[in-house]
Amino acid sequence: MGIGQNIRDFLHGVAYGRYEHELRMQANQLNDLFLLLCYMEIVGLPNPATLYLLDVYPYLIDQFHLWHRRMGMDRSPLGNLPCC
Amino acid sequence: MRGLFNKDVLFFGGKGGVGKTTCASATALAASRAGKRVLLVSTDPAHSTSDIFERKIIADPTEISPSLHAMEIDATTESQRYVKGVKAHIAELFGHAILKEANRQIDLAATMPGAEEVALFDRMGGLIRGEDDRFDLIVFDTAPTGHTLRLIRMPELMEAWIKALSRSRRAMLGIEQDDKTDPIMITLNERLERLRLLRARLVSGRTTGFVLVLIPERLPIEETARAIEQLDEVGVKVGTLVLNRVLPAMTQDSFLAARRRQEDVYLKEIDQRFAAHRIIRVPQLESDVYGLAALDRISALLTATDLNGRALS
Numbered sequence: 548m549g550i551g552q553n554i555r556d557f558l559h560g561v562a563y564g565r566y567e568h569e570l571r572m573q574a575n576q577l578n579d580l581f582l583l584l585c586y587m588e589i590v591g592l593p594n595p596a597t598l599y600l601l602d603v604y605p606y607l608i609d610q611f612h613l614w615h616r617r618m619g620m621d622r623s624p625l626g627n628l629p630c631c
Numbered sequence: 632m633r634g635l636f637n638k639d640v641l642f643f644g645g646k647g648g649v650g651k652t653t654c655a656s657a658t659a660l661a662a663s664r665a666g667k668r669v670l671l672v673s674t675d676p677a678h679s680t681s682d683i684f685e686r687k688i689i690a691d692p693t694e695i696s697p698s699l700h701a702m703e704i705d706a707t708t709e710s711q712r713y714v715k716g717v718k719a720h721i722a723e724l725f726g727h728a729i730l731k732e733a734n735r736q737i738d739l740a741a742t743m744p745g746a747e748e749v750a751l752f753d754r755m756g757g758l759i760r761g762e763d764d765r766f767d768l769i770v771f772d773t774a775p776t777g778h779t780l781r782l783i784r785m786p787e788l789m790e791a792w793i794k795a796l797s798r799s800r801r802a803m804l805g806i807e808q809d810d811k812t813d814p815i816m817i818t819l820n821e822r823l824e825r826l827r828l829l830r831a832r833l834v835s836g837r838t839t840g841f842v843l844v845l846i847p848e849r850l851p852i853e854e855t856a857r858a859i860e861q862l863d864e865v866g867v868k869v870g871t872l873v874l875n876r877v878l879p880a881m882t883q884d885s886f887l888a889a890r891r892r893q894e895d896v897y898l899k900e901i902d903q904r905f906a907a908h909r910i911i912r913v914p915q916l917e918s919d920v921y922g923l924a925a926l927d928r929i930s931a932l933l934t935a936t937d938l939n940g941r942a943l944s
Contacts, residue, residue: 574803577799577802577803578803580799581799581800581803584799585796588740588743593745595745595785595788595792596789596792596796597740597746597749598741598746598749598753599749599793599822600740601737601740602720602721603818603819604733604737604740605729605730605733606815608733608736
């Protein structure tokens with residue numbers, strides 16, 4: 548890592564450091580919304596694009612797991628979507 | 632009719648029982664005789680194509696006459712094929728633990744209502760985009776009107792959904808990481824691109840032609856008028872109508888003469904209401920249509936009316 552990168556990281560920290568927690572929260576919320584949009588069918592809301600999301604599912608499994616842990620549930624709350 | 636041979640894709644639609652399969656098959660046969668490499672695709676669950684050509688037609692293109700291939704596709708088979716494709720694709724990308732879980736989710740999602748229809752639509756979309764380059768012209772013999780309208784509107788609907796999804800995804804990525812390298816974003820964008828291309832082809836009068844088949848009776852006339860209107864709403868122009876099973880004008884029989892008098896009223900109405908469209912009249916034949924010889928006869932009628940105006944009515 549060169550000195551340029553160090554300076555860049557320092558400036559990034561100065562600019563965004565104190566907002567980082569808030570930004571992360573916001574990113575998590577947006578990610579939850581995305582998960583809901585992808586799993587709509589499973590919670591009983593029709594989504595005509597479900598079939599086109601099949602190859603996205605493997606990428607979402609970890610995120611779904613993180614979501615229900617973050618929501619304070621040890622196991623998946625959806626019987627038809629068990630992930631652990 | 633011959634002008635239609637120069638398109639890439641032709642759709643035949645209309646009310647059930649008016650002769651869609653007959654007209655689509657005869658047109659496909661005529662185009663193949665005129666030197667085009669033609670694929671006839673039946674998406675009608677009734678699957679009469681096998682009956683009309685008097686041979687079993689399967690879900691993959693099979694040559695049934697020189698330079699004419701045919702296939703019958705149905706939603707259930709296409710959905711299984713689609714799921715198999717996705718599983719094969721992800722098997723190359725993920726480890727065992729994730730795959731087991733993902734495959735379970737995929738099986739579940741594929742049984743959701745509507746999934747089969749989307750799979751059928753996806754297969755048609757691939758053909759319309761020209762994935763199979765063995766053919767110059769693809770003729771779709773579709774299910775009755777309502778179903779066809781849904782299929783035509785599908786790209787628009789799907790685009791809206793995928794757009795919403797990628798907007799949501801991009802908003803999140805904007806905070807966390809770069810959206811150019813995100814595999815989900817890449818998949819969504821690919822989908823969007825393919826849907827856009829498909830919609831562009833469907834509404835382009837240069838590449839795609841829509842033919843509605845009707846018979847001179849009250850209900851088919853009303854359904855045709857509605858179909859033209861609804862297709863127009865999604866930007867699709869119907870150019871040609873095939874008016875099928877027109878009774879001969881000269882008849883000694885009093886029963887047939889009475890029917891023909893009633894039909895005359897409808898024929899006039901059709902000419903007035905659909906004045907903006909090219910109407911090809913096909914007369915009622917003395918026998919029903921199946922087999923290559925009978926189809927050739929209908930082909931000749933379809934193309935001849937075009938050359939001699941309405942001489943055959």
